[in-house]
Amino acid sequence: MTQFTGAEIFVKSLLKLKTALIFGYPGGVVLPIYDELFKNPQLRHILVRHEQGAVHMADGYARATGKVGVALVTSGPGATNTVTGIATAYMDSIPIVVFTGQVPTALIGNDAFQEADIIGITRPCVKHSYLVRDVKQLAPTIAEAFYIASTGKPGPVLVDIPRDVATNKSTFNFPEKVELRSYKPTKSGHQRQIEKLADALENSKKPVFYVGGGVISANAAGELSKLAKHTHTPVTETLMGLGSFDSSHNLHLGMLGMHGTYRANMAMTDADLVVALGARFDDRVTGKIDEFAPHAKIAQVDVDPTSISKNVKCDIPVVGDLSDVLKKLNVAVKKRKVPWKSKTKEWVQQIDEWRSSNTLAYKTKKNVIKPQFVLEEINKITKGDAIYTTEVGQNQMWAAQYLTLTKPRTFLTSGGLGTMGYGFPAAIGAQAAFPNKIVIDIAGDASIQMNIQELGTAVQQNLPVIIVILNNGFLGMVRQWQQLFYENRYAYSCMEHQPDFVKLAEAYGAFGARVTKPEEVAPAIKKAIKLKKPAIIDCVVEREENVYPMVPAGAPINKMLLA
Amino acid sequence: MRHTISVLVENKFGVLSRVSGLFSGRGFNIESLSVAPTMDTSTSRMTIITRGDDAIVEQITKQLNKLIDVIKVSDFKNEEYVDREIVLVKVNAEPNNRAEILRMTEIFRGKVVDVSPKTYTLEVTGSEGKVNAFIEMIKHLGIIEIARSGKVAISRGRRTLG
Numbered sequence: 001m002t003q004f005t006g007a008e009i010f011v012k013s014l015l016k017l018k019t020a021l022i023f024g025y026p027g028g029v030v031l032p033i034y035d036e037l038f039k040n041p042q043l044r045h046i047l048v049r050h051e052q053g054a055v056h057m058a059d060g061y062a063r064a065t066g067k068v069g070v071a072l073v074t075s076g077p078g079a080t081n082t083v084t085g086i087a088t089a090y091m092d093s094i095p096i097v098v099f100t101g102q103v104p105t106a107l108i109g110n111d112a113f114q115e116a117d118i119i120g121i122t123r124p125c126v127k128h129s130y131l132v133r134d135v136k137q138l139a140p141t142i143a144e145a146f147y148i149a150s151t152g153k154p155g156p157v158l159v160d161i162p163r164d165v166a167t168n169k170s171t172f173n174f175p176e177k178v179e180l181r182s183y184k185p186t187k188s189g190h191q192r193q194i195e196k197l198a199d200a201l202e203n204s205k206k207p208v209f210y211v212g213g214g215v216i217s218a219n220a221a222g223e224l225s226k227l228a229k230h231t232h233t234p235v236t237e238t239l240m241g242l243g244s245f246d247s248s249h250n251l252h253l254g255m256l257g258m259h260g261t262y263r264a265n266m267a268m269t270d271a272d273l274v275v276a277l278g279a280r281f282d283d284r285v286t287g288k289i290d291e292f293a294p295h296a297k298i299a300q301v302d303v304d305p306t307s308i309s310k311n312v313k314c315d316i317p318v319v320g321d322l323s324d325v326l327k328k329l330n331v332a333v334k335k336r337k338v339p340w341k342s343k344t345k346e347w348v349q350q351i352d353e354w355r356s357s358n359t360l361a362y363k364t365k366k367n368v369i370k371p372q373f374v375l376e377e378i379n380k381i382t383k384g385d386a387i388y389t390t391e392v393g394q395n396q397m398w399a400a401q402y403l404t405l406t407k408p409r410t411f412l413t414s415g416g417l418g419t420m421g422y423g424f425p426a427a428i429g430a431q432a433a434f435p436n437k438i439v440i441d442i443a444g445d446a447s448i449q450m451n452i453q454e455l456g457t458a459v460q461q462n463l464p465v466i467i468v469i470l471n472n473g474f475l476g477m478v479r480q481w482q483q484l485f486y487e488n489r490y491a492y493s494c495m496e497h498q499p500d501f502v503k504l505a506e507a508y509g510a511f512g513a514r515v516t517k518p519e520e521v522a523p524a525i526k527k528a529i530k531l532k533k534p535a536i537i538d539c540v541v542e543r544e545e546n547v548y549p550m551v552p553a554g555a556p557i558n559k560m561l562l563a
Numbered sequence: 564m565r566h567t568i569s570v571l572v573e574n575k576f577g578v579l580s581r582v583s584g585l586f587s588g589r590g591f592n593i594e595s596l597s598v599a600p601t602m603d604t605s606t607s608r609m610t611i612i613t614r615g616d617d618a619i620v621e622q623i624t625k626q627l628n629k630l631i632d633v634i635k636v637s638d639f640k641n642e643e644y645v646d647r648e649i650v651l652v653k654v655n656a657e658p659n660n661r662a663e664i665l666r667m668t669e670i671f672r673g674k675v676v677d678v679s680p681k682t683y684t685l686e687v688t689g690s691e692g693k694v695n696a697f698i699e700m701i702k703h704l705g706i707i708e709i710a711r712s713g714k715v716a717i718s719r720g721r722r723t724l725g
C-alpha cells in the first residue's frame with residue numbers, strides 16, 4: 001500500500017471531506033503541512049493576520065453556509081490565540097474544526113519551544129478534542145472531528161498535530177463512515193411527545209414559539225414557517241434565532257429579552273403556552289427567572305438533552321433534531337381539525353395592539369445621524385438581500401432590532417460569549433463563501449479595533465466586506481449601563497483617542513469614508529457596494545443614544561425601560 | 564444528597580480530565596473517584612461519589628453523557644447497587660497493642676498485609692460504613708497512614724451498565 005506523510009494525509013483528508021477553504025497562519029511545527037498546501041492549491045488557504053481572526057472567519061463561514069469551517073495554526077502562541085474564537089463558536093454551537101500544530105511527540109511536556117497544552121487550555125470550550133499521537137490515527141481522527149463538529153448539537157473540535165505526526169508515514173486509511181459507540185446523537189423525535197406537543201398547541205389560546213439558534217443550525221426555518229402560519233402562532237426569536245422567521249410577517253414578534261421588543265416580552269409574559277425551539281432560556285432572555293412566562297406551560301424541543309429543563313422546568317420535553325421534529329409536528333397539527341385561525345384571533349389582535357405602541361420609534365434630530373437611522377438606510381439599500389454580521393454592544397442590539405431579516409444564516413453575531421471583534425472576521429468568512437453577496441459588518445468604534453488588522457486579509461483576498469461603524473466615541477453599551485445604573489459615572493468607557501478610520505482603510509488599500517450628516521449615509525454605503533472593495537464607512541452618530549427597550553439585568557422581562 | 568455515579572468510558576488518555584473538569588467547572592467536589600479498565604480493556608469504569616442538589620447532579624449526569632468518550636452513565640439509587648471500598652491502614656505496632664490490633668482486624672475480617680518491627684499494615688474491605696467503623700476502632704492504637712480506594716459500585720441483579 002502506498003505510504004503518505006501525515007501532511008499529505010492531512011490534505012487528502014480535507015479534500016475527501018470536500019473542504020473548500022482553510023483560514024490559517026503558519027509557523028514552525030506546521031511547516032510540513034504548509035508545504036503540502038503549497039503543492040495543493042486546489043485546497044484554498046486564506047492567510048489571516050491574527051489566529052483569532054482565522055477562527056472567527058471559519059465560524060462566519062460555517063454560520064453562513066452550514067458547512068464545517070476550518071482553521072489551521074501553529075503551536076504555542078498560534079494555538080493560544082485561537083482560544084477566544086473557539087469559545088465563541090462553542091457558546092453558539094457552531095461547527096468548526098481547528099487544527100493546531102504541536103511540538104514533536106518526544107518533546108511534549110518538556111516546555112519545549114512554542115509548546116502549549118492547548119488540549120488542556122481549551123478543554124472546557126470544545127465539543128471534543130484530539131491529540132494525534134500516531135500518523136496512522138490522523139485520517140480517522142480528522143474524519144471523526146468533522147463528524148462530531150457537525151452532528152447532534154454542533155460545536156468546535158480541536159485537533160492537535162505534533163510535528164513528527166505530520167512527517168511520519170502511513171497508508172491513507174480514511175474511513176468511509178464514522179461510527180462511534182459512545183456518541184450517537186438523537187435524531188428523530190419521539191412521536192408520543194410530538195403528539196403531546198400538538199395537543200398542547202391545539203388547546204392553547206395564547207401560544208408563542210420561542211425560537212433560538214437551534215432552528216437555524218438544523219436548517220429547520222422552512223418547517224417553522226409552515227408550522228407558525230398553519231397554526232397561526234406568533235414567533236419570537238432570540239438573538240441567535242434571528243432570520244429564522246420573516247421579520248415582515250404579522251406573526252413575527254421580533255427579538256425577546258433584555259433588548260427585546262415590547263410585544264415579544266409582553267407576549268411571553270402573557271402566553272399560556274411557550275414552545276421553545278432550539279433555545280436555551282439564557283438569562284439575557286428570561287430576565288428574572290421566577291417571573292418568566294408565569295402563566296405558560298413550557299414545551300421544549302432540543303437536540304441536546306442537557307438543554308432541556310436546564311434553567312426553566314419544562315412540561316413537554318422533546319429531544320430530537322429540529323428539522324425532524326418540526327416536520328412531524330407539521331404532520332401532527334394538520335391531522336387535527338382545529339380552527340387554528342379563530343382560536344388565536346384575539347391573541348394576535350392583542351399582539352397587534354402591543355405592536356402599535358411602536359417602542360422602537362426614536363427621536364430624530366436635524367443634522368445628527370441616529371444609529372437606528374443608519375440601519376434603516378441599510379435596509380432600504382439591500383432590501384434584505386445581504387449577510388450581516390455584528391460586533392458587540394449597542395451596535396449589535398440595534399442591528400438585531402432594526403435590520404430586516406428574511407432568511408436564516410444572514411445574521412451572524414456572537415450571542416453566547418459576546419465577543420467584541422467577532423463581526424469583521426466573521427464577515428470575511430461569510431464573504432469568502434459568498435463572494436457575490438453584499439456582506440456588512442455592523443460595528444462599534446471600539447469593537448472594530450479588536451480585529452481591525454484583518455483589513456489586510458480582506459484586501460489581499462479581494463473580499464469586499466463593508467464595515468459600517470456606528471461611531472459614538474464610547475464603549476457605548478458600557479456607557480449606557482454606567483448612565484443608567486452607575487449615576488453617569490463613565491469610568492473608562494470613553495475612547496478619547498481614535499484612529500482616522502478613513503486613513504486607516506486607505507493605508508490597507510481599502511475604501512474609507514466618514515459621514516457626519518444623515519443624508520450622506522446612503523450614498524457612502526452605495527459607493528462602497530459599487531466599488532466592490534473592502535470598505536469602512538465611519539458614521540459619526542449621536543454620542544449618547546441608548547438602546548431601548550431595556551430590561552435591567554435581573555428584572556422581569558415585562559418591566560421594560562422605554563425610550 | 565450524596566450520589567454514587569458509575570460511568571463507563573472509552574479507555575483513552577484525557578478522559579479523566581474531561582470528566583473531572585465537568586465537576587470542577589461547576590464548583591463541585593468529587594468526594595471519591597476510582598477508575599480502572601473493565602473486562603473489555605478498551606473501556607474503563609469510573610465510580611464517582613459526589614454530593615449535591617439532585618437537580619444539579621442530574622445536570623451533571625446529562626453533561627457526562629454528552630462527553631464524546633463517555634459510553635454510559637448511571638446515577639445509582641439507594642437499593643439498586645452494592646458498593647465496596649478497600650482501606651490500607653498503617654498502625655504503630657508496639658508489643659503492648661499488637662494483640663489488640665490483630666483482634667480488631669479479625670473482627671472486621673481484615674488481613675495484615677505488611678509487617679515491620681514497629682508497624683503493621685492492615686487491609687479491610689467492605690461497605691463505606693464498615694471501613695469507617697474499622698478506622699474508628701483502631702484510631703486509638705495510633706494510625707500512621709491511611710490509603711482508601713474510594714468506592715467501587717455495581718448494580719444489583721442482572722442489570723448492567725455496559
Ligand SMILES: Cc1ncc(C[n+]2csc(CCOP(=O)(O)OP(=O)(O)O)c2C)c(N)n1
Pocket residue numbers: 391392393394395396418419420421443444445446447448470472474475476477478
Ligand atoms: C472582548 C470583549 N471585551 C469586553 C467586552 C465588554 N463590552 C461589551 S459591549 C462593550 C462596548 C462596545 O463598544 P463599541 O464596540 O464601541 O460598541 P457600542 O456599544 O458603542 O455600539 C464592551 C467593552 C466584550 N463584550 N468583549
